[in-house]
Amino acid sequence: MSTIGSGLMTALMMVVSSVFGVVAIDGVDAFTEERFVPQEKLDRAIMHITDDLMMIDACLVSEECTVDSMELNEKKTKLLDKLEQIDAYILNPSEVEKPLLHKHKKMDKNEFEDLTYEEHLSNKIVKLNDKIMIIDACQASEDCTVDEDILTKKEFRINMDLEKLNFCIENIEECESHKKDSKHKKHRK
Secondary structure: OOHHHHHHHHHHHHHHHHHHHHHHHHOOOOOOOOOOOOHHHHHHHHHHHHHHHHHHHHHHHOOOOOOOHHHHHHHHHHHHHHHHHHHHHHHOOOOOOOOOOOOOOOOOHHHHOOOOHHHHHHHHHHHHHHHHHHHHHHHHOOOOOOOHHHHHHHHHHHHHHHHHHHHHHHOHHHHHHHHHHHHHHHHHO
């Protein structure tokens, strides 16, 4: 074995022994130890949720915002539930289940089974345009106090996504084959 290889092996053994040494000293299994969600993450999640709630409220009262009010109210209910979960966790972290802080919902595959790729892209474009409308309603409302920089960043990201989707609408075959190729690569790993 080369000196570099033996040096790496020695370093690895030191790290492993130090980890297990600490575990043995503390008498706690480091792999099953319950970890608490850091307060900064909770605060950040609360901020994002309250921003989203303000934007939804601005859209609901705006005549220019034509996003489906039932969908907005459903989303608002889910966000309020998530806010309650976070608040309950903050009050009693050892007894309340950790809240899921991930913003992105998992997509239901059955929802898209009957759609063509082009229909799927069109649905995504409609949803992104709805998000732009919600941002515009917030910017027009005095009651919506979401920071302008946050709104600008959100709008920029949405516009980038819209550009990609519009490109794919114009070049269906190219995007569809790329999507199939990337799915194939994921399954091989």
